Amino acid sequence: MAEERDAAPNPRAFWSGTLTFGLVSVPVDLYPAVRSRRTALRMLGPDHQPLVRRFFCSVDLKPLGQDDIVRGYENDDGSFTIVADEELDALAPRKSRDIDLRRFVKRDEIPRQLLERPYVLAPAGESTKAYHLLAETMERSGKAGIATFVMRGKEYLAAIFAERGSLRAVTMRFQSELRTPDDVGLPGVVRAPAERRQEMERALAELTEDELDLKLLDDEYASALLELAEAKRDAGRDVIEIEEAPAEDEQESADVIDIMAVLKERMGGAARRPARAQGARSAEKPAATRAGDDALADMSRKELYERAKKLGLPGRSGMSREALIAALRKAG
Amino acid sequence: MAARAMWKADLSLGEIKVPVKLYAAVEDARIHFRLLHAADHAPVKQQMVDPETEQPVASEELKKAVGVDRGVYVVLTDEEQAALAPKPSRLISVEEVVAASAVDERWFDRPYYLGPDGDDEGYFALAEALKKREAIGIARWVLRNKRYVGALQASGGYLLLDTLRYAQEIVEVTAVKPSANRSPDKREIALAEQLIGALEDRFDANEFRDEYQEQLKTMLAAKAAGKVVRFPKAVKREQPDSLVASLQASLKARRKEASHGRRA
Numbered sequence: 159m160a161e162e163r164d165a166a167p168n169p170r171a172f173w174s175g176t177l178t179f180g181l182v183s184v185p186v187d188l189y190p191a192v193r194s195r196r197t198a199l200r201m202l203g204p205d206h207q208p209l210v211r212r213f214f215c216s217v218d219l220k221p222l223g224q225d226d227i228v229r230g231y232e233n234d235d236g237s238f239t240i241v242a243d244e245e246l247d248a249l250a251p252r253k254s255r256d257i258d259l260r261r262f263v264k265r266d267e268i269p270r271q272l273l274e275r276p277y278v279l280a281p282a283g284e285s286t287k288a289y290h291l292l293a294e295t296m297e298r299s300g301k302a303g304i305a306t307f308v309m310r311g312k313e314y315l316a317a318i319f320a321e322r323g324s325l326r327a328v329t330m331r332f333q334s335e336l337r338t339p340d341d342v343g344l345p346g347v348v349r350a351p352a353e354r355r356q357e358m359e360r361a362l363a364e365l366t367e368d369e370l371d372l373k374l375l376d377d378e379y380a381s382a383l384l385e386l387a388e389a390k391r392d393a394g395r396d397v398i399e400i401e402e403a404p405a406e407d408e409q410e411s412a413d414v415i416d417i418m419a420v421l422k423e424r425m426g427g428a429a430r431r432p433a434r435a436q437g438a439r440s441a442e443k444p445a446a447t448r449a450g451d452d453a454l455a456d457m458s459r460k461e462l463y464e465r466a467k468k469l470g471l472p473g474r475s476g477m478s479r480e481a482l483i484a485a486l487r488k489a490g
Numbered sequence: 491m492a493a494r495a496m497w498k499a500d501l502s503l504g505e506i507k508v509p510v511k512l513y514a515a516v517e518d519a520r521i522h523f524r525l526l527h528a529a530d531h532a533p534v535k536q537q538m539v540d541p542e543t544e545q546p547v548a549s550e551e552l553k554k555a556v557g558v559d560r561g562v563y564v565v566l567t568d569e570e571q572a573a574l575a576p577k578p579s580r581l582i583s584v585e586e587v588v589a590a591s592a593v594d595e596r597w598f599d600r601p602y603y604l605g606p607d608g609d610d611e612g613y614f615a616l617a618e619a620l621k622k623r624e625a626i627g628i629a630r631w632v633l634r635n636k637r638y639v640g641a642l643q644a645s646g647g648y649l650l651l652d653t654l655r656y657a658q659e660i661v662e663v664t665a666v667k668p669s670a671n672r673s674p675d676k677r678e679i680a681l682a683e684q685l686i687g688a689l690e691d692r693f694d695a696n697e698f699r700d701e702y703q704e705q706l707k708t709m710l711a712a713k714a715a716g717k718v719v720r721f722p723k724a725v726k727r728e729q730p731d732s733l734v735a736s737l738q739a740s741l742k743a744r745r746k747e748a749s750h751g752r753r754a
Contacts, residue, residue, distance in 0.1 A: 179682075179685065179740070180685050180689075180736065180737065180739070180740020180741070180744065181736040181737075181739050181743070182733065182737060182740065190661075191596060191660060191661045191663070192596075192660060192661070193659060193660075194659075197556055197557070198556070198557035199554055199556060199557075200554070200555045200557065200563050201552050201554065202552070202554070202563075202565065203538075203547045203551065203552070203553070204547070204551045204553065206555075206565060207540055207542065208541075209539060209540060209541070209547055209552075210539055210541045211536055211537070211538060212536070212538075212539040212546075213525070213534045213536055214534065214535050214536075214537055214546075215527035215529075215530065215532050215535075216527075216532050216534065216535045217530060217532035218527075218530065220527075221539075221544065222527055222534060225528075226527060226528050226529065227526065227527065227528060227534055228525075228527075228528045228531075229523040229524070229525065229526070230523060230524050230525075230526040230531060231521060231522075231523055231524075231710050232524060233714055238524070238526060238531050239713050239714050240526070240531070241523065241709075241710070241713070245709065246706075249702055249705045249706060249709065250701065250705065253701075253702065259689070261689060261690075261693075262686050262689045262690045263690070263691065263692065263693040264693070265595075266591060267692060267693040268595070269645070269693075270590075270593075270595075270598055270626075270650075271515060271598075271643075271645065271650055271652055272695060273595055273652075274598075276595070276660065278661070285672075286668065286672055287668075287672050287674065288733060290668040290672055290673060290674055291674035291678050292682065294673075294674055294679060295674075295679055295682040295683055295686060296686070298679075299683065299686050301686060301690065304693065304698070306698055306700075306701075308702050312520070312702065313700050313701065313702030313703065315695075315698050317595070321663075322663070322664065322666065323665050323666040324666050326596075326663070328595050328596065332695070332699065332700045333695035333696050334519070334699070334700065335516055335517055335518070335519065335520075335700075336515055336517065337513075337514070337515055337517050337603070339603065339646065339648050341493065341517070342493045342513045342515075342603050342605065343492020343493060343605075344513075344603065344606075344648060345605075345606065345610060347614060347647035347648070348614050349614070350610075350611040350612070350614045350618065351611060351615075354611050354615035355615045355618055355619055357506065358503070358506070358612070358615045358616045358618075358619035358620075359619045359622070359623070361503040361504055361506045361619075362503065362587050362619055362620065362627070363587075363623075364504055365503060365504060365585070365586050365587040366586070366587040366588070366623075366625065367586045367587070367588055368588075369592060370586070370588045370592045370593060370628065371585075371628075372657050374585055374628050374630065374639055375639055375654060375655075375656050375657035376656065376657065376658075377656040377658055377659075378637060379574065379575075379576065379636075379637055380656075382574045383566070383571075384556065384558070386556075386566065386570060386574065387564040387566065388558050388564075390564045390566075391558045391559075391562065391564050396566075397562065397563070398562075398563050398564075398565060399561055399562055399563075400562075400563055401561060417661055417663060418663065418664065418666075421663070421666050422666060425666055425667070459560070463559070472658075
C-alpha cells in the first residue's frame with residue numbers, strides 16, 4: 159500500500175467502473191476499507207532528520223525519477239521483457255471497467271480462506287437510483303453477488319454485498335491460488351475415535367461465547383508503542399517536529415473520514431460538485447463543523463485532544479481535528 | 491513435493507493441547523514485474539535519503555519515530571522497541587469459540603494450513619468437532635516477534651488458520667439512506683428481486699478463472715518471440731432508458747438463456 163499512497167496524494171477513488179446487473183448499469187467508485195495501522199512510523203537519519211524514499215539504479219547508482227523507470231518481466235535467460243501500461247490496459251478492456259454480477263450466492267457459502275481485502279463502493283455518475291435499488295434489494299435478499307474484474311493490473315474475484323444502505327466489495331483469491339491439503343503434503347483424513355471427538359467437543363463448548371469479544375482484535379503492540387511515545391512526549395524527551403507535506407496528511411485522514419463523506423454527499427443532501435472525490439472532501443469539512451451546533455465544532459485540535467485525553471479515547475494522537483470531533487461526539 | 495512447515499506449535503484449547511505444523515495456504519503463481527532503470531534495464535533499488543543532501547542513509551543508521559500528533563514525532567530507541575516486542579512462545583491459543591457468522595468478512599487476511607504433528611487423532615477430532623458446531627475459534631499467537639490474531643476453522647476435514655486484521659484497521663461505514671426522491675419503488679424492487687433469484691446458484695470457486703493472468707502470459711510469450719497479439723475489444727452494451735425496462739429486458743434474456751439449458 160505504501161507505493162499507492164505515494165502515487166495518490168488526493169483521496170480519489172482507488173478504482174472507478176460500473177457494476178452491471180443484467181442490463182442495469184450502476185456506476186461506482188471503489189475505496190479501500192482498510193487503513194494503515196494506527197502507528198505512523200517515520201524513518202529518521204542519525205541526526206533525527208526526516209528521510210524520504212528514493213529510487214536508484216542498482217548498477218550506475220543514479221537517482222531515478224518516475225520517468226526513468228519501466229516495468230519488466232524477467233525471462234528464463236535473465237533478460238527482461240519491458241511492458242508498458244497501455245499494453246496491460248489493453249488485455250482486458252471490458253473487465254477493467256465492469257464488475258459483472260452474473261451470479262448470486264448465499265453469503266455464508268463463500269469460503270473464508272478466499273477472502274482477501276475489503277472495499278466500499280460509492281455511487282458515481284448522474285443518477286444514484288440504480289445504486290440504491292441494488293443496495294436495497296441485495297440487503298433484503300442476504301445474497302452476495304460474485305464477479306471478476308480487473309483493477310490496477312490484476313484480476314480479482316470479488317463478492318459484492320449490501321449492508322446498511324451501501325454496497326461493499328471483498329476481493330477474493332482464485333481457487334487456483336490456494337494450495338490443496340495434498341499440495342502441502344498433509345496426511346489423509348482419518349476418523350478419530352469417539353472419545354477424542356467428544357473431548358474436543360467439550361473443549362469447544364467450554365470456550366463458546368455468544369458474541370465475539372472485540373478486545374481480541376485489539377492491536378496491543380500499536381497501543382503500547384503509542385503509549386510509550388505519548389509518555390515520552392509528555393516528558394519532553396526525544397520529541398521532534400516534522401513539517402508534513404499536506405498531501406500526505408490529507409491521505410492519512412482520507413481513509414478515515416472520506417468514505418462516509420463521499421457516500422453522504424453522493425446520496426443526496428449536498429449539491430453535486432464537478433470534481434467528485436476531491437470536491438466531496440472539501441465540501442464535507444465546513445459541513446461537518448456546522449452540522450453540530452455544540453461547542454466541539456469551535457474548539458481547536460489541541461482543546462479537542464485534551465478532552466479526548468480526559469476521556470481516555472484510544473488512538474487520539476493519530477486523529478485529525480475532524481476525527482476527534484467525531485470520536486468525542488460518539489463518546490457523548 | 492510436500493511443502494515445508496513454516497513453524498511448529500501447540501494449538502491449545504483450555505487444558506487440551508494439539509501439536510501442529512503451520513503451512514502457507516496461498517500459492518503465489520502470478521506474474522510479477524520488476525521495476526527497471528529505462529536506460530540500462532538494471533533493477534531499481536529503493537533507499538532512504540536525506541532530502542537536504544540527497545545522501546542515502548545506511549540501514550544500521552536509521553532511527554524510527556512514532557507520530558503522536560500532527561507533525562509531532564517521538565524517537566524510539568531500538569531498546570525501547572525491543573522491550574515492547576511480544577514474548578516468543580510456541581502456543582496458538584484458542585481464546586474463544588463463536589458461530590462462523592460472528593466473524594466479519596472484512597477481517598480475513600491470509601490463510602494457513604495447520605497439519606498434525608504427532609497426534610493425528612487429536613488433530614482430526616478437533617477438525618470434526620469444529621465442523622459439527624459450525625464454529626470458528628479465535629486464536630492468538632506470537633511468531634517472529636509479531637503478535638497475531640486468527641480464525642481457526644475446519645475445511646475439508648483439515649484445520650485452517652486465517653490471520654485476521656485488527657478491528658482498528660477496518661474503516662467503519664455507518665448506515666446511509668438515499669434521499670426520498672432517489673429511493674427505488676416497489677415495482678423496481680420486485681423486478682430486481684426476481685432477477686437476483688434468476689441468477690442465484692451455489693458458490694463454486696472453480697467456476698472463475700484468472701483470465702487476465704492467462705492473457706498476460708500469452709502476451710509476454712508473444713513479445714519475447716517478437717510478435718504482437720491483439721485481444722478482442724470491449725463491446726459497448728445497449729441499455730434501455732428506464733430502470734424498469736432494463737430489469738424486464740434482463741429477466742427476459744435470463745429466462746431465454748435458462749430455457750436453452752445453458753448456465754450463464
